[in-house]
Amino acid sequence: MIMTDNSFRFTIESQLKGSLARVGTIHTPHGAIQTPAFIVGATNATVKALTPDQVMGVGGQAVLANTYHLMLRPGADIIRSAGGIHKFMNWPGPVFTDSGGFQVFSLGMAYKKGIDLTSHSSKGDAKTAVHTSDQLAVLADDGVRFRSHLDGREIFMTPELSMELQHTIGADIHMAFDELTSPLAGEDYVALAMERTHRWAVRSLTRHKELNREHKKDNLPPQVLFGVVQGGRSENLRKSSAKFLSNLGFDGFGIGGIFEAGEIPNVLNWVNSILPENKPRHLLGMGSQPEDLFMGVEYGTDTFDCVAPTRQARNGTLYTYDGRINIKNSRFKGDFTPLDGSCSCYTCRNFSRAYIHHLFAAKEMLGATLASIHNEFFVVQTLESIRHSVLNGNFRQFKDQFLSRYHS
Ligand SMILES: [Zn+2]
Structure with missing residues (x-):
């Protein structure tokens, strides 16, 4: 992928009648992404257990790195000193970064420790304090003060800081800083959080534009910003979030929040029927099950990311066209x-179940690599096949055939 064109564009090549599904191309300064596409998770500026060549080998077109993790380690300035994230991790293709919002709320705060963010909230934009025995995080309208999950140091994350970090890291596609709410939060709190996310979206966009003007002076490629739609499970809130963000001039959109796979059609239908058709839409952090991908595409999603394929591969859970298997099970020994x-991936072309079972039993590192190659290939190629089915007009037949075999 050679830098030939600095401009970001999204073109739609085909749409599926009677649905929101479309096939397109996202052009970035670091190459094109043919959509729908799976953006491979590279949280720490690496796809776990895989080299960049192996990521390309599975058909990965772009990766998604994590601002929160990279800000804490090695630090955004180190990545800039390396010449930006593409050079630092030796990945020449497009890179997305998320805003850090998800991790600030899920790792830096208390969400996973069973603290409900709503329990301390008060009206308006009063501060929300969440106390645990070893952590203190304070959410206010300006931003979030939280402690690093690595060394406990205190950081004040704001929309402006998230933009500065993402620009310093140097990805192609950035996400606006948003507030993640607990799936247990009531609608009143989700509404407050969404309003705050909207104010943060405006501030993110303002700072992003200033930073892009500086890039232009330095002759660096422009970066683009996606607004993040929130609103939990509420139809009213999701629709009002999509409407609000549609009018702000973002280059594309992320669809955020935590919801169940069964809620994907509703949430995406509410949101993607409103978001401007000519801009790409990314479903944040979902897409480990084939159903998620089929429903996501059917309801207008262009790109997906999820760390599950490599995480599950490292645990021995492997995706096959006939459902999932755990390769550690003794029935695979012989x-x-x-x-x-x-499957035509490198792993399936060259190795047996018995060998991979042995690698896991002996805790050999190659096991994680071969398993990750297969799972990433499976997800990337499933979306590639979905893309072709939309182009060929046989999406629904393909979906029925694929899912009935998967669940048989
Ligand atoms: Zn395979």
Whole structure:
């Protein structure tokens, strides 16, 4: 992928009648992404257990790195000194970064420790304090003060700081800083959080534009910003979030929040029927199950990201066209067939289930690599096949066939 064109554009090549599904191309200064596409998770500026060549080998077109993790380690300035994230991690293709919002709320705060963010909230934009025995995080309208999950140091994250960090890291596509609410939060609190996310979206965009003007002076490629739609499970809030963000001049949109796979059609239908058709839409952090991908595309999503394929691969959970298997199970000890006879990935072409079972039993690192190659290939190629089915007009038949085999 050679830098030939500095401009960011999204073109739609085909749409599926009677649905929101479309096939397109996102052009970035670091190459194009043919959509719908799976953006491979590279949280710490690495796709766990895979080299960049292996990521390309599975058909990965772009990766998504994490601002929160990279800000804490190695620090955004180190990445800038390396010449930006593409050079630092030796990935020449497009890179997304998320805003850090999700992790500030889920790792830096108390969400995973069973603290409900709503329990301390008061009306308006009063501060929300969340106390645990070893942590103190304070959410205010300006931003979030939180402690690093690595060393406990205190950081005050604001929309402006998130933009500065993302620009310093140097990805192609950035996300606006948003507030993640607990899935247990009541609608009143979700509404307050959404309003705050909207104010943060405006501030993110303002700072992003200033930073892009500085890039222009330095002859650096422009970066683009996606607004993040929130609103939990509420139809009213999701629609009002989509409307509000549509009018601000973002280059594309992320769809955020935590919801169940079964809620994907509703949430996406509310949001994607409103968001401008000519801008790309990214479903944040979902897409580990084939259903998520089919429903996501059917309801107008262009790109997906999820760390589950590599995380599950490291645990021995492997995706096959006939459902999931756990390769650590003793029934695979003497099974010399490929992981999946229908898969053409490097792992399935060259190794048996028995060998991969052995690698996991012996805790050999190659096990994680071969398993990750297969799972990433499976997800990336499933979206690639969905893309072709939209182009060929047989999306629904393909979906029924794929899912009935997967669940048989
Ligand atoms: Zn395979």
